[in-house]
Amino acid sequence: MADLSVDFVGMYFPNPFMLASAPPTRTAEMIKRAFATGWGGAVTKTIALDPTQNLQPRLQPLRYRKRNVGMENVELISQLTIEDWQREIANVKSAYPDRPLWASIMAAPVREEWQRLVEAIQETGIDAFELNVSCPHGMPGKAMGAFVGQNAKLTGEVVSWVKKIAKVPIMVKLTPNVTDIAFVAQAAKENGADALCAINTVLGIISVDLDTLTPLPTVGGVSTYGGYSGPGIKPIALRCVAQIAKATGLPVCGLGGLSTWEDAVEFMAVGAGTVQVGTAVMWKGCGIIEELVQGLSNYLDSKGFTNLKSVIGAALPKIVEFPEMPLTSRVRASVDDTCNGCLLCVTACADGGFQAITGVRGEIVEINGTKCDGCGLCAMVCPMNSITMVPR
Ligand SMILES: Cc1cc2nc3c(=O)[nH]c(=O)nc-3n(C[C@H](O)[C@H](O)[C@H](O)COP(=O)(O)O)c2cc1C
Numbered sequence: 001m002a003d004l005s006v007d008f009v010g011m012y013f014p015n016p017f018m019l020a021s022a023p024p025t026r027t028a029e030m031i032k033r034a035f036a037t038g039w040g041g042a043v044t045k046t047i048a049l050d051p052t053q054n055l056q057p058r059l060q061p062l063r064y065r066k067r068n069v070g071m072e073n074v075e076l077i078s079q080l081t082i083e084d085w086q087r088e089i090a091n092v093k094s095a096y097p098d099r100p101l102w103a104s105i106m107a108a109p110v111r112e113e114w115q116r117l118v119e120a121i122q123e124t125g126i127d128a129f130e131l132n133v134s135c136p137h138g139m140p141g142k143a144m145g146a147f148v149g150q151n152a153k154l155t156g157e158v159v160s161w162v163k164k165i166a167k168v169p170i171m172v173k174l175t176p177n178v179t180d181i182a183f184v185a186q187a188a189k190e191n192g193a194d195a196l197c198a199i200n201t202v203l204g205i206i207s208v209d210l211d212t213l214t215p216l217p218t219v220g221g222v223s224t225y226g227g228y229s230g231p232g233i234k235p236i237a238l239r240c241v242a243q244i245a246k247a248t249g250l251p252v253c254g255l256g257g258l259s260t261w262e263d264a265v266e267f268m269a270v271g272a273g274t275v276q277v278g279t280a281v282m283w284k285g286c287g288i289i290e291e292l293v294q295g296l297s298n299y300l301d302s303k304g305f306t307n308l309k310s311v312i313g314a315a316l317p318k319i320v321e322f323p324e325m326p327l328t329s330r331v332r333a334s335v336d337d338t339c340n341g342c343l344l345c346v347t348a349c350a351d352g353g354f355q356a357i358t359g360v361r362g363e364i365v366e367i368n369g370t371k372c373d374g375c376g377l378c379a380m381v382c383p384m385n386s387i388t389m390v391p392r
Contacts, residue, residue, distance in 0.1 A: 201227025
């Protein structure tokens with residue numbers, strides 16, 4: 001069986017799956033329960049000098065055909081004090097001394113505040129810090145979270161203050177809500193970050209109640225912009241992970257919409273050495289680790305890979321800038337005899353393509369290879385997977 005263990009910033013992880021800083025890491029008891037099910041590591045819910053008070057309610061799903069496909073939260077950071085967290089961390093570390101436990105910390109861009117936090121927490125036996133400079137809602141109003149991470153200079157300053165006194169590795173958790181995440185990542189690297197983590201949630205409005213015409217989640221009749229997470233944000237997360245891995249060469253921890261072992265392979269292929277999961281654990285419980293580990297293990301075996309080194313970063317050399325993409329690679333659509341003549345491709349090609357497909361309901365469609373411009377729309381809408389793009 002393939003070896004799922006990874007070395008990430010000099011630390012041994014039995015598998016690459018970490019619990020993200022989110023409700024599942026709210027207390028020692030919850031983290032220990034997750035470790036018992038086999039999680040490779042965990043990041044605490046974000047700790048600050050002052051605990052926060054949360055809105056109620058603060059979660060709102062995005063549904064497609066009655067299934068949850070995304071979620072917005074307007075939750076703030078931990079409701080526990082530093083003293084509480086000193087006890088919680090010591091509690092987890094005494095039960096699981098060898099399992100990486102990282103503390104997520106956040107403060108305003110004031111040197112003394114960051115250093116006070118680091119000093120108070122690193123006494124507890126914590127293995128590393130994750131600097132939360134990326135929370136997109138609530139905290140930026142207090143000059144915290146994305147207020148710092150949306151400014152490369154401030155991010156660099158914060159990293160340098162923490163680096164000066166931290167006795168354990170530091171990882172910077174970045175926000176996707178910036179024009180150029182690689183620029184911020186570079187500032188973190190230049191000031192001493194040992195690793196990077198991406199992404200925190202995407203700022204959004206998840207939906208609007210059609211009866212009251214109020215955005216959701218509604219709290220006392222009003223709403224605000226919140227953090228969008230879950231499967232829908234994975235493409236943004238993969239892009240961010242690839243960009244920061246390529247720009248800095250630092251170890252990267254990837255997250256954002258990861259809910260299956262296949263997602264984990266994708267994150268690792270674009271450069272993630274470890275991955276985190278938030279929303280999927282909230283929806284399905286920490287028991288999903290069994291499927292994640294088993295699926296990843298089976299995949300490696302099926303590919304003949306003995307460990308994750310064959311996957312991590314494997315896709316990066318294949319990501320190029322647009323001008324380097326080959327215009328000489330030409331394809332056209334081709335249909336096989338599994339086509340059921342539903343004509344969805346005819347409609348799509350007529351109104352969204354090049355009018356290259358004709359057909360009669362119930363019969364195999366005909367594709368005009370000369371008119372076809374090789375866009376791939378027909379293959380996308382075909383419910384039978386009867387259409388493939390073949391070289392011209
Ligand atoms: C309800 C909720 C609370 C969160 N709280 C924190 C937090 O305290 N600190 C933090 O760094 N990220 C926090 N996050 C962001 C997650 O750690 C993660 O970056 C984001 O949700 C994307 O991953 P996911 O799609 O797996 O949830 C929170 C996310 C959710 C859904």
